[in-house]
Amino acid sequence: MSKGSVGRDTCFLSVMQLLLQALGLMLNVFLTRRIGPSQVGVVTLISTFFGLCAVLASGNGFVSTSRFVSEEIGRSSGNPERVLRYAGICSLLLSLLVGGSVYVLAPWLAERFLKSAALASGVRLLAVTLPFASICACLKGYFHARRRVTIPAAADAVEFLMHGAALAFGVIFLLPGGHCSLFMLIVVSMLLGQLAAFCYLGVLYLHSRRACGNACTMCLRGFAWAALPLLLNSYLTSLLSTANDALIPFTLRQFGHSTEEAFAQFGVFEALLLPALFFPAVVLGCLSSILVPELSRNRGAGSGENARALIGSVLRRTLRFAGFVMLLFLLYGSQIGTLIGGDAFAGRMLRILAPVIPFIYLEIVLEGILRGMGRQNFSSVNYLAEYMIRISVLLICVPIFGFYGILASYYASNVIGNLVRLWMVRRLAGGIPWGPLLLRPGIALFAAWQCGMLLCGLLRLFALPLWAEPAVFLVLGGAVYLFVLQVLDSMEQQKKTRNASLHSVSGSFTVQTSPSALPRDIPARY
Numbered sequence: 001m002s003k004g005s006v007g008r009d010t011c012f013l014s015v016m017q018l019l020l021q022a023l024g025l026m027l028n029v030f031l032t033r034r035i036g037p038s039q040v041g042v043v044t045l046i047s048t049f050f051g052l053c054a055v056l057a058s059g060n061g062f063v064s065t066s067r068f069v070s071e072e073i074g075r076s077s078g079n080p081e082r083v084l085r086y087a088g089i090c091s092l093l094l095s096l097l098v099g100g101s102v103y104v105l106a107p108w109l110a111e112r113f114l115k116s117a118a119l120a121s122g123v124r125l126l127a128v129t130l131p132f133a134s135i136c137a138c139l140k141g142y143f144h145a146r147r148r149v150t151i152p153a154a155a156d157a158v159e160f161l162m163h164g165a166a167l168a169f170g171v172i173f174l175l176p177g178g179h180c181s182l183f184m185l186i187v188v189s190m191l192l193g194q195l196a197a198f199c200y201l202g203v204l205y206l207h208s209r210r211a212c213g214n215a216c217t218m219c220l221r222g223f224a225w226a227a228l229p230l231l232l233n234s235y236l237t238s239l240l241s242t243a244n245d246a247l248i249p250f251t252l253r254q255f256g257h258s259t260e261e262a263f264a265q266f267g268v269f270e271a272l273l274l275p276a277l278f279f280p281a282v283v284l285g286c287l288s289s290i291l292v293p294e295l296s297r298n299r300g301a302g303s304g305e306n307a308r309a310l311i312g313s314v315l316r317r318t319l320r321f322a323g324f325v326m327l328l329f330l331l332y333g334s335q336i337g338t339l340i341g342g343d344a345f346a347g348r349m350l351r352i353l354a355p356v357i358p359f360i361y362l363e364i365v366l367e368g369i370l371r372g373m374g375r376q377n378f379s380s381v382n383y384l385a386e387y388m389i390r391i392s393v394l395l396i397c398v399p400i401f402g403f404y405g406i407l408a409s410y411y412a413s414n415v416i417g418n419l420v421r422l423w424m425v426r427r428l429a430g431g432i433p434w435g436p437l438l439l440r441p442g443i444a445l446f447a448a449w450q451c452g453m454l455l456c457g458l459l460r461l462f463a464l465p466l467w468a469e470p471a472v473f474l475v476l477g478g479a480v481y482l483f484v485l486q487v488l489d490s491m492e493q494q495k496k497t498r499n500a501s502l503h504s505v506s507g508s509f510t511v512q513t514s515p516s517a518l519p520r521d522i523p524a525r526y
Helices: 003-035 037-058 061-074 080-104 106-113 117-145 150-174 182-208 220-255 259-301 304-339 344-372 376-401 403-428 434-459 468-513
Strands: none
Touching (some): 003 037, 037 182, 037 220, 037 259, 061 080, 061 220, 080 106, 080 117, 080 220, 150 182, 220 259, 220 403, 259 344, 259 403, 304 344, 304 434, 304 468, 344 376, 376 403
């Protein structure tokens, strides 16, 4: 795939995911106002538990399918359809094992974690959802590997719309009358979303399935062994992430908050602050999902130089994008926090979290690069160290400093973990100059910051709505930022062209005066 097609697919996925993220943020704001931030915290924990079960059931089927199907396509005589079959078999077996265990242990899980044996039926319904989620993950990975990115994007839209519509309907019409519990409403909405996506992907796969008579380069057992590092990596990440989320309300209670206050702050952090920070990063998530099959395909075809060029380009663009988003939140975090339905506290937290944005955004693409380059073992070890740091800081700082301890744990883990990832990726890419990565964006950010300060002073002379300053800076400050970057890139390109010309002239002179180029009757010393 050329850089143009990578960019085209990334743009399409970004538009789709931006719409979905915007709708998701609106749904979170609606739920916060309708049922309160403490109940939103409960919803977030339930969704985290479902995400953990889905990962355990599928074994990271999306990444495994996308990577190994892409590698099979990169080989001239591969059979990608059989690789998909292997992925489906492994994911289905895992989902039946995990789902069966959850179904059998439903009464104990409901009593132990949900504090109500009456919710066992909801836990069993959750177990029924897992096989559908596993097959959907494999089919999405297959279509990504086939470079038909519109299909998984549309499947995500179908799933979210069904899930969101069912959840909103239940919150408006069912919860007030006591017709169902919040937990049952969440599980039913998830099941409906997964069923809708499963039907959509299944029909499209059956319609577009390709017959292939080539021999597959791996067997079922070989696929299982090759996918094992990916599976363990996803298990480790999901378990540590779930443990971290579960500890936040617990440690906030140790600080002195009541249960309701702890869940309310957890709900604000997970449902408002993090979605706001990650909303601009949708484009990077889409790019990361494309990088895995592309780098895997390059590895399968032995195109190391193309992979290095792609990695360098992606890192430069990521840091430039993240730098401007960081500046936007630093200058206008308070207004953004109010606009998304928060208060002065949410706005202040957004401004405090702004400097860690480049590290958060780097993680998205660095993980895609590491997976595409087959460095799952390194990724797993790094994730383990990162979450150990996060959980340790969480346990130490939150009981002492409250919510600010959560921010400290987020800073410590993201900065350390992603500096290590960046070091490894630069090593894999053969070294990437720091100038294009840091120096040029830094100069452009300073120019945009000065523009923003001048703009703020002018706009505050008028009585404008709350969204006006961020919107105007996004346009004018962004234009200044891009202009300065373009000027610096042009200067660097002219310098490279001039050096290449001088080298070419020097090389020509050397060839003309070398002893081998002289006539045979003239001594070499002349």
